[in-house]
Amino acid sequence: MIEELYTSKQVELRNRARELAETVMRPVAAKYDVEQTYPWEVQHAIRDAGLSGVWIPEEYGGLGGGVLDLCMVVEEFSRACGGMGVGFAVNALGSFPILVGGTDEQKERWLPGIAAGEKLIAFGLSEKDAGSDAGSMTTRAEKEGDQYVLNGEKKWNTGGAVAAYNTIFAVTEPGRGARGVSAFVVEEGTPGYRVGKHEDKMGIRCVPVVEIHLEDCRIPADNLLGGQEGRGFKHAMITLDRARPGVAAQAVGLAQGALDLALEYTHERKQFGQSISSFQGVQWMLADMATQIEGARQLVHAAARTIDAGVKNITRMSAMCKLLATDVAMKVTTDCVQLFGGYGYCKDYPIEKYMRDAKITQIYEGTNQIQRLVIARALMREAASGS
Ligand SMILES: Cc1cc2nc3c(=O)[nH]c(=O)nc-3n(C[C@H](O)[C@H](O)[C@H](O)COP(=O)(O)OP(=O)(O)OC[C@H]3O[C@@H](n4cnc5c(N)ncnc54)[C@H](O)[C@@H]3O)c2cc1C
Structure with a gap:
């Protein structure tokens, strides 16, 4: 990172995060990966x-x-642990709908606990049969007096087992497709709200990904985000536009962390009487990886700055940075395993975890095929409008 391009507050923030990652996260990353428990x-x-x-x-x-x-x-x-990165970032994903669509009273009610780190929040959009086509969800929310009654099942709920709040998307007006979807905050402990199956995952194993069952789950009507029905899907899409750079940043961190380890290992490992980093074939791999990571990081930061500047149409930039950074992470972490040779394939070394953690970044918050669709649609729309 070129420090001159950032404010002193940002550099201080980065340093604080790095110190915490190195002193607290890295030493326990392998332990929680094996145990698959929340840190x-x-x-x-x-x-x-x-x-x-x-x-x-x-x-x-x-x-x-x-x-x-x-x-x-x-x-x-x-960079220290991909699971811990998403365990943190999912709280942004879960709380963006409140920031984007909540009333002042709702923001007052839920955000301070999250900001203080006292409450965690998850994001419940996907269902068993509604993944890429999230708008086809079937979870229902029916109004009864001053309550909504929720019934259905959410799948792939990251952090749901440890979260105090869950932003749940449900159909309030069947037959209207995505326009009939509304967003609610459901609080842990509400009767009828139950955490189900815990997924046994390839990577990001320290963060629980669970099913959420909603069985006649009654919540106050004023838990409807924004107090208006039918705006949930729009808020979910705006949320994903704002959150995808976070997945991309997770991918950049994973790629950088893997490269750091590969640089150290290729310097130490000797074959043919010399460090393997003295071979030009290895050096070119290291150079390519560093270049791809820096390119991805710059696009992530450009997308993030575009969002922070309040630019209206951020969908394309957000999808592009997610697509590029997560594909780079998969390639770089795979190449780093290659540079560790046979040792890279075994769990005695931390490198294979980076490859396992990287894979999910190409899948969640919209698969990379879906990102390509989003980008292509934006391109064609812009071409048609002559902009
Ligand atoms: C570990 C994990 C954590 C997750 N966390 C959350 C979470 O916190 N909250 C949440 O709501 N969701 C979460 N998800 C869900 C995630 O966003 C979905 O898995 C993802 O959007 C894909 O949906 P799907 O799994 O149903 O795959 P499908 O939609 O069934 O896709 C299967 C394949 O078909 C391809 N495909 C589908 N449609 C098209 C198309 N139109 N064109 C080209 N290819 C297409 C996909 O790219 C994919 O390769 C998580 C998933 C996982 C695995």
Whole structure:
């Protein structure tokens, strides 16, 4: 990172995140990967370092940072552990719908706890049969007096098992497709809200990804975000536009973390009587990886700055940075495993975890095929309008 391009506050934030990642996250990353349990000690350290609410406005107790600040922190955490990076970033994903579409009263009610690191929040859009086509969800929310009654099942809920709040998307007006979807905040402990199956995952194993069952789950009507039905899907899409650079930053962090390890290993490992880093074939791989990572990082930061500047149409930039950075992460982490040779394939070394953690970044918050669709549609729309 070229420090001169960032404010002193951002450099300080990055340094604080890096120190926490190196002293608290890296030493326990392998342990939680094996155990597949949630690292509460890490969550408490993030809270104590005052980093929980980086993206939340100061009036609600956050640091008042933008998407760029969020990305800088997520990159540092993911450089040490991709699971811990997303365990943190999912709170931005879950709370963006409140920031984007919530009333002042709702922001007051939910954001300060999240900003203080006392409450975690998840994001419940996907269902078993509604993934890329999220608008085809079937979870229902029916109004009864001053309550909504929720019934259905959410799938792939990252952090759902440890979250105090869950932003749940549900159909309030069947037959209207995405326009019949509304967003609600459901609080843990509400009768009828139940955490189900925990997924046994390839990577990001320290963060629980669970099914959420909603069985006659009654919530106050004023948990409807924005107090208006039918705006949930739009808010979900605006949220994804703002959150995808965070996934991209996770990918950049993973790629950088893997390259750091490969640089160290190729210097130490000797074959044919010399360091393998003295071979030009290896050096070119290192140079290519560093170049791809820097290119991805710059696009992520450009997308984040575009969002923070309040530019209206951010969909294309956001999808582009997610697509590029996550494909780079997959390639770089795979190449780094290659540079470790047979040792890279075994769990004695931390490098294979980077490859496993990287894979999900090409899948969640919209697969990379979907990102290509989003980008192509934006291109064609712009061409048609002559802009
Ligand atoms: C570990 C993990 C964590 C997740 N966390 C969350 C979360 O916190 N909250 C949440 O709401 N969701 C979450 N998800 C869900 C995630 O966003 C979806 O898995 C993803 O959007 C893909 O949906 P799907 O799995 O149903 O795949 P499908 O939509 O069934 O896609 C299968 C394949 O078909 C391709 N495909 C589908 N449609 C098209 C098309 N039109 N053109 C070209 N190719 C296409 C896809 O790219 C993919 O390769 C998570 C998923 C995982 C695995």
